[in-house]
Amino acid sequence: MTDPAEGELESAIGRGLAWSLVNTATARLGSFLTGIVLARIIAPDAFGVYAVALVALNVLLSANELGVSVALVRHPGNVDRIAPTVATLAMASSLVLFVGALLAAGPFAEALGAPEATGVVQLMSVAVLLDGIAAVPNAMLTRAFAQRARLRIDLIAFAVSTPVTIGLALAGFGVWSLAWGAVVGNATASMLALLWTPERHGLGFDRAVAAEVLRFGLPLAGSSLLLLVLVNVDFAVVGRVLGTEQLGFYFMAFNLAAWPLMLVSSIVRRITTASYARMSDRGDGGATFRTSLRLVMGVAVLLCTLLAAYAPAIVVFLYGERWRPAAAAIPALVVLSLGRMLVELAYDYLSAVGRTVGTVWLHAVWLVALVPALWLGAEVLGIRGVAVAHALVVVAVVVPGVGIALRRAGVPIMPLVRDLLLPAAGAVAVLLSGLLLTSLLEDGFVLLAVGGVVGVLLYAAIVGPWLLRTARAFAGRPPLEARRRPPRSRRARSAR
Template sequence: MKDIQGQLISGVFFTALAKYANLIISLIVTAVLARLLAPDQFGVVAIATVAITFLNLIADIGLSATVIQHKELDQKAMSALFSLSVYITVLLSVLFFLCAGIFASWYDQPILKPICQWLALSLLFSGITVVPNALFYRERLFKAIALRSLVIQLVGGAISVAAAFNGYGVYALIINPIFSSLLIFAISYAKFPLKFTFRFSLQALRPIFSYSLYQFLFNIINYFSRNADTLLIGKYLGMVPLGYYDKSYRLMSLPLQNITQVITPVIHPILSMKGKDLEYLNRVNLKLVSFLALIGFPLAVFLYFCSEELILLFFGPQWELAIPTFKILSLTVGIQLVLSSSGSIFQTAGDTRSLFICGLFSAVVNVTGILLGVFYFKSIEAVAQCLLVTFSINFVQTYWLMYRVIFKESLLAFFTCLWKPILFAGLLAVLLFGADLWFHWDQQLYNFLIKSLIFGPSFALLIWFGGYQADIKQFIYRKRSKQ
C-alpha cells in the first residue's frame, strides 16, 4: 500500500491535470457564450443555479463526507444510504418542478419557470449520485475522477456553444449542468452499483448520523452565506446588475476553484486514514496554509491589477461595468484560498460540530454585509466591498476556533506561515503598480502580457529567495515516517 504522502501527491496530480484542462475549456466556453448571450440571461440562470445548489445540499444531507469518513460502512449500509438519497431526491425534484412557476413569479421572470423545470432533471441525477460518487473519493480513484471530469467538460461545453450559435439563447446555459449530472450518474453507478430497496432500516447507521447532521447543517448554512448575494441582488437590484455581479464573481472564482478543487477533494479521503493523529494533522494543516497562502495572496494582487484586461479580453466591452466589482472581489482570493482547506481539517478530525459553528458565524457576518451592500449602499460594488471585510473576519474566527478546539495551541505558528506570502504580495503590488504607470497601452492584450511577464518571473524569484524551495522539496520528497 502506498504511503499517505504518495497517495496525496498522486491524488493532487491527477486532480490538477483535469482541473487545469477544465479551466482552459471553461474559459473558452465562457468567453464564447458571453459574446453570444446578454447579461440578463446570465442573471436569470444564476438565480436558477442558486436554487438547484440549495436543493442539491438537501439531497446530500451530509452523506458524501460521511461515506468518506466512515470506512467501516459495508455494502448493506451503503445500499440503505443510497435508497434514502433516492427517496429524498425524487421528492425534491418533483417539488421543484411543480413550484417552478412560483419561483418565477417571485422574481417576475417568466423564463425562470421552464429553466427550473429542465434543471429539475439535473437535480434528480445529481441527488441519486451522491453515495456512488462519494465511493469514488473514499476509494481514492482520483485518476478516474479526473478523466470523467475532463470528458464531461469537453462534451458539455461543445454542446452549449453549439446551442448558443443555433439560437437557443438562455437554454444554452443549462445544457451543461443537465448533461454533466446525467453522465456522472451513469459512470458512478456503473462503477458502484448499489441496490435500491423500497424498505430499509437505518438503525445500524445511527452512530454516524451526528457526524452527518452537523455536516448537513454546515452545508445549508454555508449555502446561504455564499448565495445570499445572488438572491438579494437579483430580487432588489435587478437582473442586469446581477449579470455583471455574477460574471465578476465567477471569473474571480475560476482560479480559486481550480486550485482549491485540486487540493481539498484529496485532503479528506487521504487524511481520514490518520484522523486521530492531531499532531500529524496540525503539521499537514500548516503546510497547506503556507502553500495556499503562497499562491493565493500574490494571485489576488495579480488579478486586481489585471481586472480591466481580463474582463475586456474574455468577455468583451459590453461587460465593462463588471470591472470595478471584479477588482474588489479579486482581493478576497488569498483569504478564500487559505480558508478552503479548513473544512477538510475539521472533517478529518471528526469535529463537524465546530465546522457548523464556523459556518453559522460566517453566514451571520456575510449576510449582514450583503444586506448593507444591497439595501443601504444599493450597488454591486458595495456588496463586493462588504464581502471583502466579512471574509477577513470569518478567516480569523475559523482558524481561532480550529486551534482552540482541535489542536489546543496558540495561533502563533499559523500566522507565522502567512507573513512571507503577504510580504511577497506587497512587493508584487509595487511592481504591477509601476507597470500600470509605465506600460499602459490602448491594446488590452499588450497590457496583460506585460503584467504576466512581470508576475511570472517575479513570483518564481520570490519563492526561491524566500526559502520556499526547501519546503516544497520536503513536502514532496519527505519519506514516510516510522510508526
C-alpha cells in the same frame, strides 16, 4: 523508517494530487475558454437569469444526500455495512428535493426578481436527482483517491456538454443553452461514475446505520447549506435590488474572481478529506492540514493578486468591452475567494476529525453578518458595494471564526499565521508592480503580458522556494536537500 502502510498512503495521496491537478487544470481551462465564447454570444441579462437558476441548484445540491456520503469517505475499514443505507438516504433525499424544487421554482424566481427563470430552475433541478444517484459511486472514487478515473469522467462530460451549450447558444436559445448544457454534463458524469466506481453497492436500509451516518452527516449538510447560501445570497440581493443585467455583470465578476478557488482549492480538496482522516488516525492530521493550507494559499494569493491588479484589462480582453462594468467588483471579490479557501480546507479537516458542529456555527454567524452588509452595499455602491461587503465580513468575522474552530480542534493558530506572512509579502510586491504598470501602459494584451510576467517573477523570487518545499511535503516526498544527502557508509551505520 516509514512503514509500508504509511508509505502506501503517502504514495496514494501523491498520485491523487497529481491526477487531481491534471483534471482540474484541464477542466478549468476548458470551462474558461467556453465561458469566453458564450460571453460573446449571450447577453448579460441572460447570464443574470442563469445565475438565478444556479443559485437554486447550488442550494439544493448543498443539502442533497444529507451529507452522509462523506461518512463513506472517512469510514475506517470496509464500508459494506453502511454503503447500502447511505445510497438509500441519498436517493430518497434527492427525490424529495427535486419535487420540492419543481413546486417552489416559480415563487423562488419571483422573489429574486427574475420570474422568467422559473422554467430554467425546474430544468436544472434534474441535476439534484442525478447527484443523489451518483452520491455513493463518487464517494467511493474519492475514498480510493481515484483521480485518474475522475479525470476521464470530467473530460468526457465536458466533451459531451460543451457542443450542446455552444450549439444552442448560436441557435439563439440564450439562457436555455446554458441550462441544457449543465444538465447534459451532469447526466454524463453521473452515468460514468456509476460505470467506473471501484466498488458497487445496492440499496438497503439499517436503522442503526442511518442514525450513525445522519448524526455525522446532518451537521455537514447544514454547514454546507449555510455555506452555499452565503456564496449565493449576493446573487439574490443583486437580482432583487439591481436587476438581471447587473446580476449578469456580477455573475461574471464572481466567476472570474473565483477562478483561483476553483483551480487551486479544488485540486487539493479532492483528496483532503480522505488524507486528513487517514493521517488523523496516526496523530498527524494537524500537520497535514497546515501543509495543505500553505500550498493552497501560496498559489492562490498570486492568482488573486494578479486578478485584482489587472481586473479591467482582464475583463475587456476576455469578454469584450460590454462586460467592463464587471471589473468593478473583482478586487474585493478575490478577498472572498481567499476566505472561502480557508473555510473549505478547515471544513474538510474538521469533518475528517469529527468536529462538524463548529462549522455550522461559523457559517450561521457569517450569514447573519453578511445579509445586511450586502443589501447596504448594493444600495450604496452597486455591485462594487456587494463585493466590498463580502471582503469586510471575511476579514472581520470569518477569519477569526475559523481560528476559533481550529483551535478548539487542537490546531495551533500562530504557526498558521506565520505561514501566510511570506505570501502576503509577495502579494504586496505584485500589487505595487501592478499600480506602476497600469499607470504606464494602456489596457490590452501588452499590459497583461508584461504585468503577468513581472508579477510572477516578483512573487516567485519571494515565495517560490518556500512554496516548492511545501508542495513536496504535501505530496509525501522528502525535500530536495534530503534526497541529495549522500548515504552513510555501512561502517557509519554500524557504529551508530
